[in-house]
Amino acid sequence: MEIILKTEKDTIEFAKKFSKQLKAGDVLLLDGDLGAGKTVFTKGLVLGLSGGKEIAISPTFTIVNEYNTTPKLYHFDFYRIKSEDELVAIGIEEYLFSDAICVVEWPERAPNILSMVKTKTVKILKVDGGRKIILNGEE
Ligand SMILES: Nc1ncnc2c1ncn2[C@@H]1O[C@H](COP(=O)(O)OP(=O)(O)OP(=O)(O)O)[C@@H](O)[C@H]1O
Numbered sequence: 722m723e724i725i726l727k728t729e730k731d732t733i734e735f736a737k738k739f740s741k742q743l744k745a746g747d748v749l750l751l752d753g754d755l756g757a758g759k760t761v762f763t764k765g766l767v768l769g770l771s772g773g774k775e776i777a778i779s780p781t782f783t784i785v786n787e788y789n790t791t792p793k794l795y796h797f798d799f800y801r802i803k804s805e806d807e808l809v810a811i812g813i814e815e816y817l818f819s820d821a822i823c824v825v826e827w828p829e830r831a832p833n834i835l836s837m838v839k840t841k842t843v844k845i846l847k848v849d850g851g852r853k854i855i856l857n858g859e860e
């Protein structure tokens with residue numbers, strides 16, 4: 722399915738609702754260009770899963786941020802990794818095979834590691850008048 726979200730607030734609200742369909746152990750890939758709204762979407766997920774208590778920020782200077790949501794949520798940003806070895810070094814498999822929800826920005830930086838695990842995808846496209854969200858990679 723696809724939907725147009727006009728504003729950042731719309732994306733937050735959509736992601737809050739979407740968060741309710743995520744299950745412990747899910748790995749959600751956020752596919753989209755720079756500034757598409759992947760971090761905004763993650764903020765909505767974290768708000769939805771924490772009842773508004775936790776605010777997500779971009780894991781710009783770390784590879785992962787952890788949130789005490791229910792289930793727990795790990796927010797990854799692979800933009801700056803130089804190789805997938807960096808992910809192995811932080812113990813990425815422990816995260817991916819945990820019963821937390823993993824949300825990944827820039828999944829295309831780690832094709833080999835992510836091929837080990839079942840994933841869901843949300844694609845975010847910049848379009849005139851906002852953002853187009855495509856669920857499960859359908860065009
Ligand atoms: N409909 C919309 N949904 C989400 N963000 C929007 C929307 N319209 C405008 N924006 C703006 O687009 C930007 C999205 O930024 P965000 O940090 O979420 O992008 P990102 O995909 O995480 O980028 P990066 O790859 O650099 O991490 C914000 O400045 C936000 O205000």
Ligand SMILES: [Mg+2]
Pocket residue numbers: 759760761779798826
């Ligand atoms: Mg981001």
